[in-house]
């Protein structure tokens with residue numbers, strides 16, 4: 001029986017690109033307990049980025065146990081947790097043997113550009129121009145399909161399992177649900193449309209795998225087990241936790257992390273948008289029950305599928321490098337000892353001192369889609385100090401957000417009037433002020449910024465009646481917003497943006513030299 005009343009809580013697994021977390025929320029959407037673990041980032045070659053699939057699972061299990069222990073220390077009992085939701089880094093591709101449940105390779109992370117040459121070949125194949133109209137995504141190294149095809153071409157064990165019909169594929173949500181249910185014993189192999197829409201072989205309007213897309217990519221459905229696409233909120237489809245302190249509790253919600261943040265910001269009605277500054281930065285704009293196909297470099301994606309009449313689509317602007325550019329200053333260049341010190345370093349100078357940093361570590365995503373761009377700093381002189389580079393680094397994400405908003409306005413015919421924000425970088429007042437200056441509109445930051453996990457908790461809670469409808473969420477996460485308003489003139493903002501666009505132009509093609 002589902003616990004009810006004030007004493008009911010919902011858990012959320014938040015499996016992101018650089019860390020895993022488990023959070024426990026009350027029905028007002030407040031965090032009651034949290035446990036977080038960072039896991040290994042594997043970079044075998046320039047442009048390659050992998051995760052150990054087993055480590056992802058064990059990090060989730062440890063986080064559940066850690067958060068439940070903290071929850072119980074407060075006098076609560078685990079039986080008060082009604083359900084658990086999953087939210088996850090999207091596109092990251094994991095393949096395993098469906099009989100043994102053993103991963104056949106490290107997960108290839110969404111940022112990984114090893115499929116660049118393969119993608120170039122695909123772009124030359126007849127019909128490549130029509131793919132986006134079916135699946136919402138442009139051909140690039142970003143989506144799962146290029147990673148899967150690379151594995152089939154380059155890893156003999158993966159090809160062997162495919163040829164014998166033993167190969168299973170999944171994005172991180174599907175892998176976690178499969179493993180957390182106990183693997184091949186239960187064989188719960190499912191994904192929700194917000195995740196499946198990132199593979200490039202789901203039909204965006206039908207929310208089903210598209211045989212013509214699979215044929216075009218030369219993927220034989222009979223040789224590979226794909227996760228069954230189920231709703232984002234479902235009392236049965238995602239199964240039950242087989243281990244951990246929450247053994248026996250059902251998983252009842254699942255959303256890709258950017259969709260989850262949109263839900264957590266309560267962008268559940270058309271016209272609302274949010275920008276999440278995580279490892280990357282992702283702006284999602286709820287366009288309603290029908291997809292809008294972008295003609296200006298944006299993605300069309302599923303925002304969430306909460307059942308009949310409650311499926312919403314989004315236009316998305318994806319930026320590959322955001323928080324990871326700050327991590328780069330910390331880990332690779334030793335500029336500062338932790339990401340939280342970036343604003344202080346940037347504040348040691350007045351401005352960027354003439355520097356522009358195109359942080360194209362994984363090529364450039366929306367709205368440019370330049371796979372072969374690479375990170376480039378323009379304008380360095382003998383005057384340049386670390387503070388200037390710090391400013392240019394944070395400005396890169398803010399400029400790309402501006403470019404995305406311009407595209408969104410062209411695609412939707414409507415200009416946003418304010419931007420809701422969340423994610424690690426939004427803790428910096430300097431970054432949020434810079435963002436507001438560059439886009440010329442108010443930036444609104446909530447007090448409770450665990451919006452991604454909250455979105456997953458909402459999806460899970462809706463399935464089991466913790467909240468009965470989206471209307472029940474009216475009072476969830478509304479308190480204590482901070483607004484940043486533009487402080488520079490439109491002319492000044494346009495001048496700075498023109499310099500950025502010039503720098504983007506000049507960073508093209510570097511990967512080929």
Ligand code: G3P
Pocket residue numbers: 016017018088089090091110256257258278279280281
């Ligand atoms: O599409 C990739 C995205 O889901 C990763 O999000 O929060 O790890 O930057 P994040």
